[in-house]
Amino acid sequence: MSLNLSMKSKEEETQIIIHHWIRILNIKFGWINGFDKFVANYVMIFASNVFMLDNFCSSFKLLNTFNGHTNWVYSIDCSTFDGDQFICSGSYDRTVCVWNVENNKQIQLSSYHLSAVTCVKFSQYHYHNHHQNVICSSSCDKIIRFLDIKHNRKLQILNGHSSSVYGIKFSSFHCGRYLCSGSLDNTIRLWDVKTSKSLHVFNGHKDT
Structure with a gap:
């Protein structure tokens, strides 16, 4: 009920503003006689959307917090x-952490990199071809590493x-x-994960 009253008051307010424009600017609508209704309907739709968005946002809640790192999380x-x-x-x-979402348990903490870990991705290649749960990570140490989570085993390195x-x-x-990788050396490299070989180097970026 309160929403309907609010929307009605918005419509009335819009009508007053439109009539004020007509009086001040001496506007003649001509072929857009329904302009005032169009604007009023737009305001009603906008108010309705804001109401729904507000309800949607208010339904957000924190489900879990995963602790384990001792410094900034990059990825x-x-x-x-x-x-x-x-x-x-x-x-x-310099670590990669892995959690099981269902029980909130940290199942892996790896520190194979010598510098900050900048990006992490679950390896689609190992999942689809070997049914392995493998994480690929890049770092400021210039190395891309692959880690088998289940066996805590290092796989290939892309250097x-x-x-x-x-x-x-x-x-x-x-x-x-x-796999594509981007670096501060201003290049993008294309890798074949199966063979661990660099297939191509894309140059073109410049320092700004």
Whole structure:
């Protein structure tokens, strides 16, 4: 009821404003005689959307807090494996953390990098081709590493950038076989995850 009254008052207020424009500016609507109704309806729709958005936002609530890092968290990713949901994160503290979302347990804390971990991704290639839960991480140590979560085992290393690697992305085709990485050396590299080889180096970025 209060919403209807509010929307009605908004419509009346809009009508007053429109008539004020007509009087002051001597506007003749001509072929847009329904302009006042159009604006009033727009205000009603806007008010309704704001109300729904407010209800939607008010339904947000904090479900969980995952603690484990001792410094800034740079990157997060999530995945489902064998029915379980996982979250991984990379931090300035040089570690990669993995949590089981269902029970809020930290199942992995790896410190294989020598500098800040800038980006983490669950490896689509290892999931689709080997049914392994593997995390790929990039770092300021210029190295891209792969870690088998279940067995806490280091897999391949991609080494080719001459400066910090800040972004990694698996291909959406060929089951994630290809990986792109972006670095402070102003290059983007295309890798074949299967062979661990760098296929191409894209140059073109410049310092700004």
